[in-house]
Amino acid sequence: MTTALFYEKPKVGGDILTWCTRCKMDLAHVVIAMLGSAPARVQCKTCRSEHSYRKPKGITSPRPKTERKPSQKITMRSADIWEEKLAGRHKEEVVNYSVKDTYKPGQLVQHVQFGLGIVEELKAGNKLTILFKLGERLLIHGLK
Numbered sequence: 114m115t116t117a118l119f120y121e122k123p124k125v126g127g128d129i130l131t132w133c134t135r136c137k138m139d140l141a142h143v144v145i146a147m148l149g150s151a152p153a154r155v156q157c158k159t160c161r162s163e164h165s166y167r168k169p170k171g172i173t174s175p176r177p178k179t180e181r182k183p184s185q186k187i188t189m190r191s192a193d194i195w196e197e198k199l200a201g202r203h204k205e206e207v208v209n210y211s212v213k214d215t216y217k218p219g220q221l222v223q224h225v226q227f228g229l230g231i232v233e234e235l236k237a238g239n240k241l242t243i244l245f246k247l248g249e250r251l252l253i254h255g256l257k
């Protein structure tokens with residue numbers, strides 16, 4: 114027995130089972146517009162959203178849970194890497210960041226918004242990657 118047998122022939126103001134785009138499941142809707150003998154627009158009785166009619170997707174059983182194997186990847190937070198690279202560095206080496214200045218890898222810079230950073234890599238087009246405590250940022254340098 115299918116659920117469609119519980120509903121009468123579609124008509125404006127009548128009930129119909131359809132896929133709700135907001136609730137993401139088959140639910141009872143009210144037909145608010147027809148296109149010939151087929152429903153065109155419906156309103157969900159649960160969330161009250163209006164949308165085009167979509168055929169019900171049917172009852173689906175949830176996927177069985179599979180056991181997850183522990184990940185073999187070793188991950189580090191950027192803050193840990195940042196702290197590791199700063200260990201033993203002298204704060205006197207720090208220069209204030211400016212788009213006009215040029216930098217080299219390993220140099221310590223103080224950025225107004227991101228704080229203390231380490232120049233990681235120079236890229237083409239006056240760009241450089243700087244590692245800050247909150248992660249890497251792509252910034253520009255060497256503009257005159």
